Amino acid sequence: MDRNTFIVTLSCPDRPGIVHAVSGALLEAGCNIAESRQYESPDTGTFFMRVEVETAAPRAELEAALAPVAEAFSMKLGVYDGDQPVRTLIMCSRDGRTLNDLLFQQRTGTLPIEVPVIVSNHTDLEPMAGFYGVPFVHLPVDGSTKGEAEARLLELVAEHRVELVVLARYMQVLSDDLCRELEGRAINIHHSFLPSFKGARPYHQAHARGVKIIGATAHYVTAALDEGPIIEQEVIRVDHSKTAEQLVRLGRDVEGRTLCRAVQWHAEHRVLLDGHRTVVFA
Structure with a gap:
């Protein structure tokens, strides 16, 4: 089965549970996490995250799985095709x-x-x-x-x-x-x-x-x-x-x-x- 590579980026006000919620949504979309980086800015209190995933799901399905999380945490969310220049x-x-x-x-x-x-x-x-x-x-x-x-x-x-x-x-x-x-x-x-x-x-x-x-x-x-x-x-x-x-x-x-x-x-x-x-x- 063909697998797609996607890159998910997000930023939002920092609070507990962000990584857990994002990981759960990615699991729901059948994603395997290949790389994950996070950072919390002490100056602005903003949480940043970049996740590279592999999944058989199309981009629309991944975005749909992440949408409730983005809304709950007031995220600025991006989902990008990792194979597309x-x-x-x-x-x-x-x-x-x-x-x-x-x-x-x-x-x-x-x-x-x-x-x-x-x-x-x-x-x-x-x-x-x-x-x-x-x-x-x-x-x-x-x-x-x-x-x-x-x-x-x-x-x-x-x-x-x-x-x-x-x-x-x-x-x-x-x-x-x-x-x-x-x-x-x-x-x-x-x-x-x-x-x-x-x-x-x-x-x-x-x-x-x-x-x-x-x-x-x-x-x-x-x-x-x-x-x-x-x-x-x-x-x-x-x-x-x-x-x-x-x-x-x-x-x-x-x-x-x-x-x-x-x-x-x-x-x-x-x-x-x-x-x-x-x-x-x-």
């Missing part, structure tokens, strides 16, 4: 290293995502998209076309049934309205120098100040620029012998790794929001 739209500009990291890991099976389209405000990376066989859409952006470009982007999101948007070195600031529209389903990457070294050539600014640590931060996109809930970070040590150009290369490598991990964890439904913070069952 997350449909992901990638946005980029001219730097293709992070884009290449994502597309290569997707092709090799490391990232459980499907990329139906790449969107860019420049045409530089269209050949890379063609190499990976992904449709490329050029949406130029300036002060007079930003609203039109963002409206077209949302059309593409709907047209391709996009579940996640990834900003892979997309060098444009999204409007507040677009950030709200994509809340919880758009991930950005930036270097870790913020707020110290803003604007152009941050690695050169950092080199001039003799920094000893460089890194990257992957976070959900919000209207507050580069201040969304953090999913993943990485830092590496550097010293005086590194040139500014070497810092750039090392930094781009860190950015690529950090973004790929964040996308993987999101696609595996391992990231739950706890206010301005995240709970990551990695």
Whole structure:
């Protein structure tokens, strides 16, 4: 008999009996629990849980079994097909290293995502998209076309049934309205120098100040620029012998790794929001 893999995520006010109730409902649906993680936030009093199960039951039957529990505990509940890759739209500009990291890991099976389209405000990376066989859409952006470009982007999101948007070195600031529209389903990457070294050539600014640590931060996109809930970070040590150009290369490598991990964890439904913070069952 074929068995389906599902991932159940939930959050609710913490109280006794949650795990018992969820486990009982999963048993009722004929589930075998393959992985289970829980966390109670001491700051918000919220209980979080992620459960990976195998069952012969269809998704609708599993959702029906969990519905009374979700209502009784005032849960925010999600049930996801563990074998279904997350449909992901990638946005980029001219730097293709992070884009290449994502597309290569997707092709090799490391990232459980499907990329139906790449969107860019420049045409530089269209050949890379063609190499990976992904449709490329050029949406130029300036002060007079930003609203039109963002409206077209949302059309593409709907047209391709996009579940996640990834900003892979997309060098444009999204409007507040677009950030709200994509809340919880758009991930950005930036270097870790913020707020110290803003604007152009941050690695050169950092080199001039003799920094000893460089890194990257992957976070959900919000209207507050580069201040969304953090999913993943990485830092590496550097010293005086590194040139500014070497810092750039090392930094781009860190950015690529950090973004790929964040996308993987999101696609595996391992990231739950706890206010301005995240709970990551990695």
